[in-house]
Amino acid sequence: MSNVAAAPAVRRIPGLKIGIFGAMIIALIASMLLAISAGRFSVSVPRILEIIMNWVASPSVAPAEMDERIVLLVRLPRVLLAALAGAGLAVGGAALQGVFRNPLVSPQVLGISQGAAFGGALSLLVGFHGYVLLGLSFSFGLLALVLVGALARINGRTEILTVILSGTVIGALFGAFVSIVQFVADPNTSLPAIVFWLMGSFSTATWARLWLAVPGITVGLLIVFALRYRLNLLALEDSEARSLGVNPDKERWYVFIAISLMTGTSVAVAGIIGWIGLVVPHAARILVGEDHRALIPASALLGAAYLTFVDTLARTLTSAEIPLGVLTAIIGAPVFGVLLRRYFKEANRA
Amino acid sequence: MIGLENASVTFGSRTIFRNISFRVPKGRSMAILGPNGRGKTTLLRALLGFQSLASGRRFAPKVAGYVPQHGASQAKLTGLDIVVMGRAVQLGLFGQPTAKDREAAEGALVQVGACHLADMRYDRMSGGQRQMVLIARALATGSPALVFDEPTSALDLGNQSRTLQLLDSLRLRREFAIIFTTHDPNHALAAADDVLLMMPDGGEVSGPVHEMIEPGKLSTLYGVPMRWVDVQGPVGEIRRAILPAFAGIEAA
Numbered sequence: 001m002s003n004v005a006a007a008p009a010v011r012r013i014p015g016l017k018i019g020i021f022g023a024m025i026i027a028l029i030a031s032m033l034l035a036i037s038a039g040r041f042s043v044s045v046p047r048i049l050e051i052i053m054n055w056v057a058s059p060s061v062a063p064a065e066m067d068e069r070i071v072l073l074v075r076l077p078r079v080l081l082a083a084l085a086g087a088g089l090a091v092g093g094a095a096l097q098g099v100f101r102n103p104l105v106s107p108q109v110l111g112i113s114q115g116a117a118f119g120g121a122l123s124l125l126v127g128f129h130g131y132v133l134l135g136l137s138f139s140f141g142l143l144a145l146v147l148v149g150a151l152a153r154i155n156g157r158t159e160i161l162t163v164i165l166s167g168t169v170i171g172a173l174f175g176a177f178v179s180i181v182q183f184v185a186d187p188n189t190s191l192p193a194i195v196f197w198l199m200g201s202f203s204t205a206t207w208a209r210l211w212l213a214v215p216g217i218t219v220g221l222l223i224v225f226a227l228r229y230r231l232n233l234l235a236l237e238d239s240e241a242r243s244l245g246v247n248p249d250k251e252r253w254y255v256f257i258a259i260s261l262m263t264g265t266s267v268a269v270a271g272i273i274g275w276i277g278l279v280v281p282h283a284a285r286i287l288v289g290e291d292h293r294a295l296i297p298a299s300a301l302l303g304a305a306y307l308t309f310v311d312t313l314a315r316t317l318t319s320a321e322i323p324l325g326v327l328t329a330i331i332g333a334p335v336f337g338v339l340l341r342r343y344f345k346e347a348n349r350a
Numbered sequence: 351m352i353g354l355e356n357a358s359v360t361f362g363s364r365t366i367f368r369n370i371s372f373r374v375p376k377g378r379s380m381a382i383l384g385p386n387g388r389g390k391t392t393l394l395r396a397l398l399g400f401q402s403l404a405s406g407r408r409f410a411p412k413v414a415g416y417v418p419q420h421g422a423s424q425a426k427l428t429g430l431d432i433v434v435m436g437r438a439v440q441l442g443l444f445g446q447p448t449a450k451d452r453e454a455a456e457g458a459l460v461q462v463g464a465c466h467l468a469d470m471r472y473d474r475m476s477g478g479q480r481q482m483v484l485i486a487r488a489l490a491t492g493s494p495a496l497v498f499d500e501p502t503s504a505l506d507l508g509n510q511s512r513t514l515q516l517l518d519s520l521r522l523r524r525e526f527a528i529i530f531t532t533h534d535p536n537h538a539l540a541a542a543d544d545v546l547l548m549m550p551d552g553g554e555v556s557g558p559v560h561e562m563i564e565p566g567k568l569s570t571l572y573g574v575p576m577r578w579v580d581v582q583g584p585v586g587e588i589r590r591a592i593l594p595a596f597a598g599i600e601a602a
Contacts, residue, residue, distance in 0.1 A: 101424060226444045233438050235425065239400050243416035244491065245439030254443075290426040293446070 017294060020287050024298060028083070028305040035079045035312040036071055043067050052076075078205035081213060082311040083304035085202075085270055086280075088217040088262035090303025093277020094284065094295055095224045095255050098231045100164065103285075106277040107263040109164060110256065111171030113274075115144025116267035117198060118174045121181040124194045134212050134268040141264035144170050145256055159238075200271035200325030202311050209269050216265030223258035224296055231255070231292035273307070273325050275332025280306055282336065351375050352397060352414060352495040352527045357406030359389070359396050365552075366392045372546055372556050373409065376494055377524035379517070381538035381559070382531045384548030385572060390531045393548070394499055397529065413439045414495040415488030415526075419504065421480070429467035429475070429483045433458055436490030458490040459483075462516055478509030485516065496520065498530035502537055510537075517541035535563045535576075535592050547571050563592060 036048050043051075051071045055063070063069045089107075096110070097103050107113050119140030123133040151166035152159070178198070185191040224231075233246045234255070241248045266273065280303040281295065287302075288294040310331060314322045353373030359366040366389040374380045384390050395401035398414055415436070425432065433455035434447045441447060459465050464482040467475065472483060481501065488496055501517065502510045518541045520526055532538060538545050538559055545562035547555050549571060555562065565576040575595040580588050 229441065229446050230443055232425075232427070232431075233435060236435070237418070237421070239395070239398075240416070240418050240421050242400055243398055243414065243418070244435055245413040251443065291431065 017288060021298065021301070024287075024301040024305065028301050028308070031305040031309045031312075032079050032083060035082070035308050036075045038312055038316050039070075039075070041067070041070055043071055073207075077207045077210045078202050078311070079308055081205045081210045081269060082202050082308045084210070084213055084217050085266040085273065086276060086303040086305070086307025087300040088220060088266050088303075089273065089276040089307070090280035090284075090299040091221055091224050091296055092259040092262045094281035094292070094299040095227075095231060096259055096277070097281055098235045098292055098295075099252050099255050101235055103282065104278070105164070106274075107259055108171060108274070110148055110167040110259070111144040111169075111174060112141045112260045112263045113267060113272055114171040114174035114178065116141035116260075116264040117272055118177045118181065119264075120197060120268055120271075121178050121185075121194045124197060125181050125185050125190050127190065130208075130212065134216075134265065137268035138216060138261065138264035140174070141260045141267065142257070144174055145260045149253070149256075196323070197271045198325075199323035200273040200328070201314070201321065201323055202270050203315070203321055205269075213265050213269045216261045220258040220262035220265070221300060223254065223261075225300075227251075227255060227258075228292045228296045231296070235292075271325060273328050275328045275336065276303055276307055279332045279336050282340075286342070352410045352497070352529060354393075354397060354403075354408050355406055357396060357408060358404045359392055359401055360404045367548070367554070368552070369406065370554055371406075372554075374495075374527040374529055374544070376527050378543045379521040379526075379528035379530075379541060380544040380546060380556075381542035382529065382546045382548065383533070383535060383538060383568075383571060384531075385550050388548045388550065390548060391499065394497060394529070394531060398497060411493050411495050413491050413493050414497050415491045415493040417481070417484045417488050417496070417498045417501060419499045421484050421487075424473065426471060426473050429464070429470050429472055429479075429486075430455055430459070432472050432483050433468075433486045433490050436487040436492075439491065454492070455486070455490050458486040461489055462486045477504050478506070478512065481505065481509065481513060482516075485513075494525065495527045496529070498528075500531050500533070502532060502534065514540045535568055538563055539592070565592065568592065 033045050033048060037043050037045055047067060048071055051063075051068050054061075055068075055072055063072045093106050096105050096107060100109075116137040119136035119138070120133050122140075123129070123136040147170050148163060148166045151169065152162040154162060182191060182194055185194055230246070230251060233241050233244060234248055234251060236244075238248045281299050284295055284298040284302050288298045307328075310327055311324055314324045314327045351373060353371075355371050355373075356369045357371070358368045370393070372380070382390055382393065392401055396403055397408060397410060398416055399408065399410065430452065434451055436458065437447060437451040437454060441451070456465070456468065459468055462482050462485050464479070464486060467479055467483055470479070472480065475483065485501075498517070501513050505513060514537055517528070517530065521528055521541060521543065530541070542559050544556060545559050547562055547567060549555065550573065555567070565578065568576040572594070576592055577595055578590050579593050579597075581591045583589055
């Protein structure tokens, strides 16, 4: 055995990665400025910056001008909400794909989205919005997760395959419950509210709704960010992870709870917006690789930029607003197909 | 030290093994041999604490340096990233590896003579290269116990030779309690002080390598006659290898 005395060369400085992250931050800012600027009443970028500067300098002065009102009361909360939800959904997808060692899973797989949808639909059925809707969405999202956990726990151990199968079962169950709620809903009042809410939209975004979403999504993002290196270990086979002193059975649940916080909250404030958690982490993986220390922040930035941009398309493409969930699916599915092909071509070349 | 005392493992009504006792103290190396399906892997899992015991107890440090047969095969990470994972127990739940952990990982790669793999992507490595990285990761844990699951079974002869030399050099440092499973009794001769034979009838025998690796016991173990054969080493020295009686049969 020939032992080389010198330690290997100093690791190359990750200059490329810093460049990529810089580009993502610029893309996010550009996407947010475009979103605030574009619309039936367009506002120039210098004017946007002026309005925001004035508002930051004296936040107590009520906006008087038309463009001030549009920027500060309508578009800014909407853009921030879309960016926050986009970051949450993308990070949730990236974390889930790591834990399941499968790039094709998403919060729908664990039944969280369907559980949250049922909670929200129930709340709309009885005519409640705001905190009741948020609380019920998150609670039923978490309930779906707990049921999945209980169903998947066999002989004191939770195997990954049983979690996926249990998630499918619980998701289907809550999907049926949503249908029941729609069936009994009043076709003149609560049914349209439920249907439009389920299709997903930020059109009702207000500052109040933004503050409703901030705690859940922020806490979820912080938990996943703190666990970013641990996710590399949780992506190993369970027995291998255990041999390194990791407790995958338990630690997976920290990730799941963070994901249900983010998913439940975003479903509550904007309905079901699919595909973000699949498309964005894939793009992020191609740009920064599979190390979760880079992948998690990259997914957050890209998710925020992407959902902000798609929301801008949703409200500007046609005179009537296209439901956001429909648009993310129409854009997401083909993009996902292309990414998937490139991903497997890459894998075959390796 | 790593070992089991009066340990039994059962799956439902099926008993995999009953009342196994052995201890490998620091500074010694033990090979485990047994026919397919006799429970070698289950024994290792029990030893590492992945498999609960129906009775008995296990002795092991909190984390043992474990070298799985196939590890982390999906990971698009570098060799050094994989070795740094060996530091997980020091990092804790929210920890991030620091320069110190990278130094420890580089040191482990130096010990196995695999510095050149530090920047190579793990998913593009050959089986032999992955084996070296996984051994470096086991060393990076800093554990005094090393456990190898069939470290030579998936390797070509050149990589088998390198792995056995590495196992033997780790044994001769006398700093580790080493356990490995193998299907080749010659590998026990090459790298073990002691041997545990898991006999097909359900019993186990253990002892120093020269009492265990002999034609009589191995014939019973595998159900084929075994013979000593003289082999000339690279510098002309004569050594004894043990082979099944079917070795050398020519089909033509």
